[in-house]
Every structure is written in C-alpha cells, then in structure tokens.
Amino acid sequence: xxxxxTAGNINELPVxxxxxxxxxxxxxxxxxKPLDECxxxxxxxxxxxxxxxxxxxEIAVLRNVDCFKAMKVILLGVGAKKSLNHDSFRKATGxxxxxxxxxxxxxxxxxxxGFEDASFFQAAIEGYLxxxxxxxxxxxxxxxxxxxxLKEITFAIDNKKLLNRLEKAATQxxxxxxxxxxxxxxxxxxxxxxxxxxxxxxxxxxxxxxKFKCRILDEPAIKKEKMGALIGVSxxxxxPPRFIICExxxxxxxxxxxxxxxxxxTFDTGGISLKPxxxxxxxKGDMCGGGVVLSAxxxxxxLKIPQNIVALIPTVENMPSGHxxxxxxxxxxxxxxTIENVNTDAEGRLILADALDYANKFNPQAVIDVATLTGAxxxxxxxAGIPIMGNNQKMKDQFSAAADATAxxxxxxxxWDEHRExxxxxxxxxxxxxxxxxxxxxAGAFLENFIGDWPWLHVDIAYVDQEPSGKAYVxxxxxxxxxRLLVNTLQNWKKV
Ligand code: BES
Ligand code: MN
Ligand code: ZN
Numbered sequence: 001x002x003x004x005x006t007a008g009n010i011n012e013l014p015v016x017x018x019x020x021x022x023x024x025x026x027x028x029x030x031x032x033k034p035l036d037e038c039x040x041x042x043x044x045x046x047x048x049x050x051x052x053x054x055x056x057x058e059i060a061v062l063r064n065v066d067c068f069k070a071m072k073v074i075l076l077g078v079g080a081k082k083s084l085n086h087d088s089f090r091k092a093t094g095x096x097x098x099x100x101x102x103x104x105x106x107x108x109x110x111x112x113x114g115f116e117d118a119s120f121f122q123a124a125i126e127g128y129l130x131x132x133x134x135x136x137x138x139x140x141x142x143x144x145x146x147x148x149x150l151k152e153i154t155f156a157i158d159n160k161k162l163l164n165r166l167e168k169a170a171t172q173x174x175x176x177x178x179x180x181x182x183x184x185x186x187x188x189x190x191x192x193x194x195x196x197x198x199x200x201x202x203x204x205x206x207x208x209x210x211k212f213k214c215r216i217l218d219e220p221a222i223k224k225e226k227m228g229a230l231i232g233v234s235x236x237x238x239x240p241p242r243f244i245i246c247e248x249x250x251x252x253x254x255x256x257x258x259x260x261x262x263x264x265x266t267f268d269t270g271g272i273s274l275k276p277x278x279x280x281x282x283x284k285g286d287m288c289g290g291g292v293v294l295s296a297x298x299x300x301x302x303l304k305i306p307q308n309i310v311a312l313i314p315t316v317e318n319m320p321s322g323h324x325x326x327x328x329x330x331x332x333x334x335x336x337x338t339i340e341n342v343n344t345d346a347e348g349r350l351i352l353a354d355a356l357d358y359a360n361k362f363n364p365q366a367v368i369d370v371a372t373l374t375g376a377x378x379x380x381x382x383x384a385g386i387p388i389m390g391n392n393q394k395m396k397d398q399f400s401a402a403a404d405a406t407a408x409x410x411x412x413x414x415x416w417d418e419h420r421e422x423x424x425x426x427x428x429x430x431x432x433x434x435x436x437x438x439x440x441x442x443a444g445a446f447l448e449n450f451i452g453d454w455p456w457l458h459v460d461i462a463y464v465d466q467e468p469s470g471k472a473y474v475x476x477x478x479x480x481x482x483x484r485l486l487v488n489t490l491q492n493w494k495k496v
Contacts, residue, residue, distance in 0.1 A: 001129065003170055004154040007163040012069050013154065016105025019074045019096065021089070021112055021124075023081045024054040031114055038067035043075070055079060056088055057095040057472060070109070074101050086123035087407040093124045094131030094473025103132070103148040111156045118165050119405070121155065122173035126484075128153070129177035131473040135188045172303065176487055179299035180480040186291035187465065187478030191267035191284045196234075196315040199264055199287065200242040203294055203313070207246065210301045217243035227314075227354035229339055232331035233347040234316035236271055236324025243355075244290075244313035246297055250306045256365035257308040258493065260486065261355045262293030263348045263371035264315030271344030272320045273327055285478050286348070288465040289371035290315055296486035305490050310362050314351040318344070330428045334358065335450055338428040346432040348373045349446045356450040366395060366455040366496055368489070369447065370482050372462040376439030385409035386464055386481065389444035392455035394496040399457060399489055406484035410459070419445040455496045459485075 010018060020035065028036050028044055036043040042062045046052040052060035056079030065073045076096050078088045093110075096102055110124055136144050155170050157163065186194065186202065194202075200216040207214035219240040222230060227243070234241035244264070247257075265286035269275060275283065290313040297311035325331070329341045331350065335357040339350065348371050359367050380387050386403075388410045390396050396412050403410040422434030423446045430449060434442030444458045461482050470476040 001150070001174065002152040003125070003174060004152065005163060005167045005170070006154055006156045007160040008158065010109055010111060010156045011067055013109055015070050015107040015109050015154065017072050017074050017102060018068055018070045018109045018111055019076050019102070021078050021092070021110070021115060022054045022075055023078050023084060026053070034067070035065070035073065039065045039073065046075075052077065057092055059096060059099055059101065061101045071105070072101065086117070086119040086405070089120045089123040090127035090130070090407065091472035093127035097128045097131035097473070103150055106149055107152040107154070108150060109154045109156050112166070113158070116159070116162055118169040121166050121169035122176075125153070125170045125173040126177045127473045129174065130180060131475070133181055133184060133475055135185065135477065137185075137189070175302050176299060176484055179295045179302075179487065180483040182298065183288070183291045183295035183480035183483045184478045186294070187285045187288045187480065189284070191317065194266055194284070194287070195239045196242040196264065196266055196317060197239065199266060199290065199313065199315045200244055203244045203246060206294065206298050210298055212301050213247040215245045217245070225334060225358065226332070227334045227358070228332040229334070229350040230314050230316060230354045232325045232329065232341060233271070233318055233350050236321045237317035237319040239266070239317045241314070241316040243358075244294070244311070244315060246294070246311040248297065248301050248309045250300070250304055251308045255308050256363050257310045258490065259310045259312060259359045259362055259364040259367045260293045260297060261312045261352060261359065261367065261369040262290035263287070263352055263369075263373065264290030264313045265348060265351070266315060266317050268318045268345070268347065269320060271318050271347060272324050273344040274320055275345060282466060285465050286372050287315060288478060289369070289461060289482075292370050292461070292480060292482040292486065295480065295483050296490070299483070299487050300490050303487070303491070307490055307493055309490065310359075310364070312355050312359060314355045316351055318347045333450065337430060337449060340425040340428040340431045342431050343433040346443075349432055349443050352447055353450040356447060360452045364454050366392070366457070367451065368457045368459060368486070370459045370461060370486070372465050373460045374440045374443045374462050376436070377460050377462040377464070380413070380440055381411055383464055383468070385411055387411060387413050387440050387460050388457060389413050389415050389441065390455070390457040391448070391451070392457070392496050395455045395457050398492065398494065398496065399485070402485050402488035402492065406488050408481055408485040410485070413441050413444070415441055415445045415448060420448070423449070
C-alpha cells in the first residue's frame with residue numbers, strides 16, 4: 001500500500017473516493033454543512049431516514065458530490081464523540097476495508113476533518129491493513145487473486161502544522177500492521193509448510209532483509225547446551241528442533257537487553273498424551289508466541305526502537321511416535337532442575353523452561369515470554385483479553401499501559417504459593433502439570449522456577465491467538481495478537 005500525505009485542498013484530487021470520518025450526530029453541524037450542501041443535502045436525507053448517523057462502522061456512499069473531483073464520497077462512522085478513541089478508528093477502517101465502495105477503486109483519500117490525535121491516524125491505517133488481510137497463499141487460479149484493487153491512500157487534514165504528525169503516525173501504523181500481518185501469516189501457514197527448520201529459515205531471511213543478527217542452534221548444538229526439556233518434547237518428531245537467537249542493538253552498546261521469548265511449537269498433537277481430533281488442526285498455531293516475538297522483533301528493528309533487544313524462539317514439533325517421550329518420563333532441564341513429564345501435552349512450558357534459562361546468557365534487564373500455553377485461558381478472559389503473570393509490578397503496569405494504547409487487552413493474574421505447590425513432583429523437582437485447577441496460573445508458577453534474577457513477564461495468548469468468527473479488523477483465523485502490545489511496550493520502555 002502506497003501512503004501519501006496532504007494538508008489543505010482535496011477537492012481536485014483525482015481519486016476514486018474521499019473517505020470522511022464522521023462521529024455520531026443528530027443534526028447537521030457546521031462541520032458537515034459544506035458537504036451536505038454540495039451533495040444536494042444527501043446527509044440531511046440520510047439522517048432523516050436514520051440510514052447514516054455516524055455510528056461506528058456505518059458506511060454511506062454519496063455520488064455526484066459537486067465540490068469534489070473524486071468519483072464518490074464515502075461517509076464512515078466512527079461512533080459517539082465522547083467515547084471516541086484510537087480503536088474507534090481501527091474498527092471503522094477495518095469494516096470499510098472489505099467494503100466494495102473502497103476495494104473496487106485504486107486510489108482513496110482518508111480525510112480527517114477535525115481529528116488531530118496521532119493515535120487516530122495510526123489506528124486508521126492499522127485497521128485498514130489488518131481488516132483487509134486475506135491468506136491466499138494456498139488458493140489457486142482466480143481465487144488466489146486479491147479482489148481488493150486499492151493501491152494508494154492519501155492521508156489528508158486541513159491544518160498544515162499537523163502534516164508531520166500525520167505522516168509519522170500513519171507510516172508507523174503501516175509498519176506495525178505489516179508486522180502483525182507477518183505474525184498472522186506465520187500462524188496461518190500449516191505445519192507441513194512451517195516446520196522448526198522453516199521457522200529458522202524464515203528468521204534468517206528476515207535477518208537478511210532487515211539487517212539484524214540471527215543465529216540458529218541445530219539439534220547437536222541444542223544438546224550441547226543440555227536443553228533436556230526441549231529435547232524431551234522434540235524427540236518424538238522426525239523434524240529436528242531449532243533454537244532461534246536474534247539480536248538487535250538500537251540502544252547504547254553497554255545497556256542490558258530486553259529479552260523476548262516465544263513458544264514455537266509448529267504443531268502440537270499433545271504427543272503420547274494425544275489431543276482429541278476435534279479442532280486439532282488449530283494446533284498449527286501453537287507457534288504463535290514465537291511468530292509474534294519474531295514479528296515484534298523485526299518491527300522494532302524497522303522502527304529503529306532505541307533499545308537492545310534479543311529474541312529467543314525454541315521451536316519443535318510435538319508428536320507421538322516410537323521415539324516420543326512417555327508420560328512419567330523425567331527430563332533434566334538446562335538449569336539442572338528435573339521435571340516429571342506427567343502429561344506430554346504440557347510441552348510448551350518445557351521448551352520455555354530451557355529458553356528462560358538460556359536468557360541468562362544475555363544478562364537481561366527484563367524478560368517477556370509469549371506463548372499459547374494453556375487452554376484454561378478460555379475460562380478466564382475468553383477471547384476478550386490476555387492473562388499475564390510476572391514478578392515486577394512496574395513491568396506489569398507498563399504492559400497494561402501498552403494494552404490501553406493498542407487495544408490488545410491484558411489482565412494480571414497472581415502466582416501464589418498454593419500454585420507453586422501444585423507444580424512439585426514426588427519423584428522429581430517439578431511436574432509439568434498441576435492438573436485442572438488454575439491451569440493458566442500453575443503454568444506460570446512452573447516457568448517461574450527457571451527465571452533468573454530479573455524482572456519477568458509471562459503472556460499467555462492461548463485462544464486469543466485465533467479469532468473464531470471474524471471481527472471488525474480481525475478476520476477469522478490467526479490474529480497475531482501480542483504484536484502491537486510488544487512493539488508499544490518496547491517503544492515506551494522505561495527501566496524497571
Ligand atoms: N498448546 C496447548 C494450549 C492451547 C490450547 C493453546 C488451546 C490454544 C488453544 C498447550 O500445549 C496444552 O496442550 N496445554 C495443556 C496443558 C495441560 C496438559 C496441563 C492444556 O492447557 O490443556
Ligand atoms: Mn500441548
Ligand atoms: Zn502447546
């Protein structure tokens with residue numbers, strides 16, 4: 001998508017449509033008057049029939065509007081003025097992004113009449129790009145062709161002084177949305193096209209394109225690191241594991257890095273503790289933590305965020321086979337703690353345990369792990385938000401502020417001694433399953449055993465990584481959730 005920017009006269013622009021962002025109204029105020037007049041009172045008439053009153057996502061198309069060279073004017077409702085925020089714009093452009101009035105033309109103007117907030121400009125392009133996403137990789141013939149012909153959007157305002165702010169915000173929004181689309185694409189790609197080896201190759205391809213450091217540990221190197229928990233998960237698959245290490249220095253050379261860790265299970269059958277077949281295919285998305293971490297890291301590089309950042313992605317396939325680990329097996333983790341594998345379907349925490357311990361190598365100032373870790377999230381916040389856990393209040397607060405700024409909602413859960421108790425094994429140091437009670441928290445309590453002396457945040461994106469039906473700017477399928485959250489956290493990072 002080509003973005004252009006202009007302040008002032010849009011009447012003569014040779015485009016297919018001018019998109020007017022309009023907040024909810026019950027009479028034609030002085031802001032709508034000129035447009036109403038040069039459209040033969042079209043807006044007055046729409047209001048009379050209540051066809052268009054500016055509710056969020058409402059769309060009305062006006063043709064033959066005298067004052068514009070554009071073929072048509074699209075009225076796009078953003079909702080009630082008093083509850084207006086960035087997500088109002090994300091939702092509105094998300095809905096418009098699939099509307100034929102827009103997708104059938106090549107060039108459009110997004111006209112922000114009376115709106116000055118940078119977060120609105122950013123959200124408008126995010127909503128458009130996220131809403132119009134279609135995963136066509138595996139379609140063929142005519143179905144493979146995009147039906148969206150829009151190639152160029154001109155962002156327009158009246159006030160010249162705001163032009164710079166507009167350009168900065170929209171450009172940033174485009175980069176962030178592209179990052180989220182990357183995360184979605186990685187998650188949507190089926191496991192036979194996205195193995196741990198493919199994941200590592202993808203990371204190296206991105207490293208080449210965006211010029212960052214990326215190393216891969218192969219199976220012998222992982223064994224040399226004594227990552228016994230990771231190997232325990234991986235050993236049932238014919239696909240060898242990989243451990244991805246990306247590094248970016250956007251901050252002063254001597255500043256400790258922020259380490260991001262992402263669960264990269266490219267397919268989770270459950271292993272010998274096999275999952276039921278209903279919806280098992282969704283488990284191609286069990287690498288979404290890793291996908292989001294790789295995307296956020298890449299986006300941080302593209303935005304030149306002034307921090308030192310490390311991304312660690314342990315990636316494996318969890319399969320049953322003659323080589324697979326069996327319930328009751330004990331693994332020796334990299335840290336030396338022994339783990340009784342009572343349920344081979346609790347595999348994510350095993351690979352994260354070794355990755356958390358590996359993070360010590362970087363002397364991190366803070367560590368954030370992101371994982372589709374527990375099905376129990378469904379019974380906590382449902383699809384509405386992300387449970388987080390951690391050992392540092394400031395870090396949780398920063399993350400919550402990022403959630404407010406990106407509309408990727410989070411809520412902190414505690415980890416108490418009762419939960420830690422659930423994760424003790426009678427024959428090893430730890431068990432990998434504490435049973436059903438507080439399943440999301442006990443997974444966090446397990447991970448806590450492997451952290452070093454640093455602030456740590458655990459982000460469980462299970463279920464919210466997939467949208468079951470489709471929302472304004474989140475089409476059905478993998479959501480890429482966590483991507484905007486991580487990038488915003490890194491952008492506004494303050495030492496904790
Ligand atoms: N990948 C799953 C969690 C998951 C479930 C993600 C549904 C997305 C949607 C994870 O590896 C898992 O199987 N967790 C088990 C742990 C249990 C055996 C202790 C779970 O949550 O049931
Ligand atoms: Mn599992
Ligand atoms: Zn899993």
